[in-house]
Amino acid sequence: MRNRFDAELENLNLELIKMGSLIETAIETSARALINRDLELIKKVNELEIEIDDMEKTIESHCLKLLLQQQPVASDLRVISTALKMITDMERIGDNASDIAEIAEFMVDQEFIKDLIHIPQMADATISMVKRRVDAFVNKDKELALKVCRDDDIVDDLFRVIKGELIEKIREKAENGAQAIDLLMIAKYLERIGDHAENIAEWVIFSITGEHKTRGE
Numbered sequence: 001m002r003n004r005f006d007a008e009l010e011n012l013n014l015e016l017i018k019m020g021s022l023i024e025t026a027i028e029t030s031a032r033a034l035i036n037r038d039l040e041l042i043k044k045v046n047e048l049e050i051e052i053d054d055m056e057k058t059i060e061s062h063c064l065k066l067l068l069q070q071q072p073v074a075s076d077l078r079v080i081s082t083a084l085k086m087i088t089d090m091e092r093i094g095d096n097a098s099d100i101a102e103i104a105e106f107m108v109d110q111e112f113i114k115d116l117i118h119i120p121q122m123a124d125a126t127i128s129m130v131k132r133r134v135d136a137f138v139n140k141d142k143e144l145a146l147k148v149c150r151d152d153d154i155v156d157d158l159f160r161v162i163k164g165e166l167i168e169k170i171r172e173k174a175e176n177g178a179q180a181i182d183l184l185m186i187a188k189y190l191e192r193i194g195d196h197a198e199n200i201a202e203w204v205i206f207s208i209t210g211e212h213k214t215r216g217e
Helices: 001-036 039-069 074-106 118-139 142-172 172-209
Strands: none
Touching: 001 074, 001 118, 001 172, 039 074, 039 142, 039 172, 074 118, 118 142, 118 172, 142 172
16 A cells, blocks of 8 residues: 555656646747747747646546555654645746746837847756756755755846846936836746746745745745
């Protein structure tokens, strides 16, 4: 019975890795869709969002099955409850990537008011956070999860830089205002992705230690 339960937990890990890979691709594709003003990539992001939603339902069903049909001990319960918390934030990351693609669609015929340097950097930072927090969960690596929490500062710092640059562009020319707001919204969605990744890392720490604390505690 225990061997079968452990095998099911391993399958759960594989499902989470797959969902993590999907949201990494969604973030990366949404950023490329914006930079390249590519309608096909925008369509791809929307397709990925559907896959992410389906994976959330699959993993949720798997977790509930483990809770109802098996006899998990306390450490198992922490792992399963963490997985349920993780997929909620992962699904929201997929939504945020789709939100970025939606804004990018309105900008396909526009010339950018500034070089898009920091937005791709934000996207890369959030992708790295997402990847590492899944690895931390699968490998029960507390130190890696803590690093993900700290790396959210990088995303926040880039957001502040972008905000400052866009404010300056509006000061230079009022006509820049509409696109500046769109770009600021994209940066805000990336900041939210970083926040979701940090939430997940905190739940990973809970799955390992049994304690759930935010960085401010």
